[in-house]
Amino acid sequence: MSRREKTPFRMEPFRVDDELHRSIRVENREDAASTVPLEEALLLDSAEQRRKLILSVLMDDPVQYYDLLEQARLNDDSEVVHYAATAMAQISKQADAALQRHAARFTADPKDPAVLAEYAAALEASLALGLAQGRAAQLQRQQLERLLKMQMADQPKEEQYGLGCRLAKVQLELAEYAAAEQTLAELTARWPVRETPWLLRLRSAAARKDGAELARWLAEMERAQVYLSAAGRREVDFWKGGGQP
Structure with missing residues (x-):
């Protein structure tokens, strides 16, 4: 399993207070990953090895291994489940706090390009992790759409490829198919041989x-x-x- 792309928020160090788990020697993350795929490590018969794995993840950067934590939360080892669930709750709490900080900065200075970019990136990271569900996720996507449009308005058209692809993706997630097609038509006209706009068009047609x-x-x-x-x-x-x- 590969690590997620670096996210705009990082958890504070996870503190292991239980003396039993402090005594478990945590091996080097990179060495462990190169020896046994992380998903397979969760299936090992040795409870100690499973706990070493989850603790090493917690002491590294849990956000980067969120998919693994989701799997660990369903493990049959109660200790692994406990730490995974605790880490996921902490990630959600810190991500919410980060989004609130970005929103406050945006409210104070909505025309600052750096503020716009950082807020949009934080929203994308939160949505990618699936931290918000239902109506909350819908509102985050709508805000992200607004931010991306604002960013594009300040950029020359020849530099809008990346932002345009991100905008079309969130428009599809919002089921705004007509708006997404307009965005994608502009992208494929300007960059006809680049794959992402075309792949998004395929997904749009499939979704409909x-x-x-x-x-x-x-x-x-x-x-x-x-x-x-x-x-x-x-x-x-x-x-x-x-x-x-």
Whole structure:
């Protein structure tokens, strides 16, 4: 399992107060990761090894291993579950506090480009971790959409590719398909051989169960000779196969 991209918030050091767990020697994170995949380590028969793993994650940067913590929370080892659940609660609390700080800075200085960028990045990180659910997540996405539009308004069009892709992604997550298509049409017109806008178009068509449009975008991608990464090629092959793995 690879680490997540560095997030705009980092947990304070996790304190292990229980004397029993202080006595567990925590091995070097990188050495452990290079020997046994983290997901597999959670399945080891040795309770001590599982606890070493979870404690090493907690003492490193739990946010970077949030997926692993979610798996650990379902482990049959009660100690592993306890520490994973505690860490996830702490991550959520600190992420909320970070978002509140960014929101306050934005309210005080909404035209500062750095404030805009940092607030948007923090919202994206929170949404990527799935810390907010339901209506709260919806409100975060709507705010993120506004922030990205504000950032794009201050940038020359030739520099808007990254922001445009991020905007289209959140528009799709909000099921704002017409707005997303407008964003993606501009991106594919300006950068016809770059893959991300086209892949987002495929996902949009699939989300709306529009097979004809999906086929249309696949054909357009071939005509445009879109450059595909290995991951992009796998996704295109997936859709060419009718969306079947």
